[in-house]
Amino acid sequence: MNRAGTTERSSAPHAEADAVVPAAPEVVNVPDPAPIPAIAVRALRKSFGTTEVLHEVDLTVQPGTVVALLGPSGCGKTTLLRSIAGLERPAAGEVTLAGRTVSGPSDFVPPERRQVGMVFQDWALFPHLSVAQNVAYGLPRAERKGRRVDDVLDMVGLAGLGDRLPSTLSGGQQQRVALARALAPRPKVLLLDEPFSNLDTSLRTRVRSEVHQLLAELGITTVFVTHDQEEAFVLGDEVAVMRAGRIVQQARPAELYARPVAAWVATFVGDANLVDGAVTGDGAATVLGRVPLDGAAETDRVQVLLRPEELRLDPLRPQPGVSQVRATVELREYYGHDTVYLVRPDGGDVLRVRAGSAPRFARGDRVAVRYVGPPAVAFAVDTG
Numbered sequence: 301m302n303r304a305g306t307t308e309r310s311s312a313p314h315a316e317a318d319a320v321v322p323a324a325p326e327v328v329n330v331p332d333p334a335p336i337p338a339i340a341v342r343a344l345r346k347s348f349g350t351t352e353v354l355h356e357v358d359l360t361v362q363p364g365t366v367v368a369l370l371g372p373s374g375c376g377k378t379t380l381l382r383s384i385a386g387l388e389r390p391a392a393g394e395v396t397l398a399g400r401t402v403s404g405p406s407d408f409v410p411p412e413r414r415q416v417g418m419v420f421q422d423w424a425l426f427p428h429l430s431v432a433q434n435v436a437y438g439l440p441r442a443e444r445k446g447r448r449v450d451d452v453l454d455m456v457g458l459a460g461l462g463d464r465l466p467s468t469l470s471g472g473q474q475q476r477v478a479l480a481r482a483l484a485p486r487p488k489v490l491l492l493d494e495p496f497s498n499l500d501t502s503l504r505t506r507v508r509s510e511v512h513q514l515l516a517e518l519g520i521t522t523v524f525v526t527h528d529q530e531e532a533f534v535l536g537d538e539v540a541v542m543r544a545g546r547i548v549q550q551a552r553p554a555e556l557y558a559r560p561v562a563a564w565v566a567t568f569v570g571d572a573n574l575v576d577g578a579v580t581g582d583g584a585a586t587v588l589g590r591v592p593l594d595g596a597a598e599t600d601r602v603q604v605l606l607r608p609e610e611l612r613l614d615p616l617r618p619q620p621g622v623s624q625v626r627a628t629v630e631l632r633e634y635y636g637h638d639t640v641y642l643v644r645p646d647g648g649d650v651l652r653v654r655a656g657s658a659p660r661f662a663r664g665d666r667v668a669v670r671y672v673g674p675p676a677v678a679f680a681v682d683t684g
């Protein structure tokens with residue numbers, strides 16, 4: 301059978317030149333069936349004592365993708381990750397791994413039989429065991445003396461360091477030992493809890509890129525927990541934003557940034573100006589004049605999302621026939637790669653404006669400010 305589902309023609313010579321050749325079967329294009337998710341979490345609930353910390357959580361992770369669980373401290377990210385690993389027993393709901401139910405009303409597969417590798421926030425290395433012994437710990441006894449340990453250490457860039465104790469390694473190297481230990485038994489799924497939080501800022505970006513590279517090469521399905529938006533966007537093929545025990549939105553980073561489903565998500569995943577708007581037709585009247593809207597607004601009064609990089613400042617010069625929104629620069633923050641201005645339109649609230657690298661304006665300057673972005677996202681304002 302070939303990929304189209306038809307039978308390959310035989311290359312064997314025909315016995316009889318005038319043999320009847322059967323008509324070729326009709327090729328029907330059947331759409332590919334939806335892939336079975338590597339991880340599917342459905343209506344998961346978990347309580348500690350009387351406090352419910354996961355409320356009907358749904359999460360889908362496709363094979364070979366990296367999903368970031370992003371949310372503020374205490375929202376339930378680690379509890380969800382541990383529930384996928386089998387380290388927590390949910391009160392209700394279901395977890396399936398590659399279509400197999402590992403946690404449900406009548407099933408609970410223990411962690412060691414889920415083929416899941418987990419890297420804990422503090423890495424949880426055994427200080428008295430060598431690097432190689434730490435990695436071997438995750439393997440079945442028969443494989444501990446074989447090549448697998450060296451192969452995995454090589455894979456994470458730690459070849460030759462197997463005899464060292466973890467305490468003699470840098471933070472980045474220790475983290476790679478923890479990764480190697482999780483990867484050694486060839487898990488189907490890798491779960492990382494705040495993988496970079498133990499590293500200082502200077503090391504963090506480098507180690508993050510190394511791990512990113514490794515995950516991309518391995519193509520292993522991964523879920524990692526973070527409260528850092530940049531980390532989630534850089535590493536995640538998709539980001540699931542959590543708040544107070546619920547997943548509020550799961551999407552690709554660019555989609556999440558451009559079309560957050562709620563004002564809270566908009567501000568959590570980046571700098572955001574939310575300005576009042578009165579809907580008229582397919583736009584809204586705002587402090588910056590009329591702004592076109594992306595889709596129909598649900599209410600007459602809305603909050604319009606204006607990202608700082610979608611605002612432009614110009615020197616204030618009278619231009620006959622052109623109406624300008626006048627504003628004053630209240631603060632300038634220079635970051636090297638760009639400059640953020642805090643600008644107050646006359647009679648309005650302060651807006652953040654992100655501009656190119658060379659600072660053009662100073663505190664106190666009078667400027668004109670305008671919106672130059674695509675049709676903007678608006679959030680309903682409950683006026684009831």
Ligand code: ATP
Pocket residue numbers: 348353371372373374375376377378379380527
């Ligand atoms: P952080 O980013 O701070 O690690 P998180 O989003 O990962 O937070 P969780 O660690 O899942 O949040 O915790 C969610 C809530 O559940 C918190 O209020 C926490 O105090 C509580 N919690 C977590 N584990 C337990 C436990 N074993 N016993 C009681 N309460 C717990």
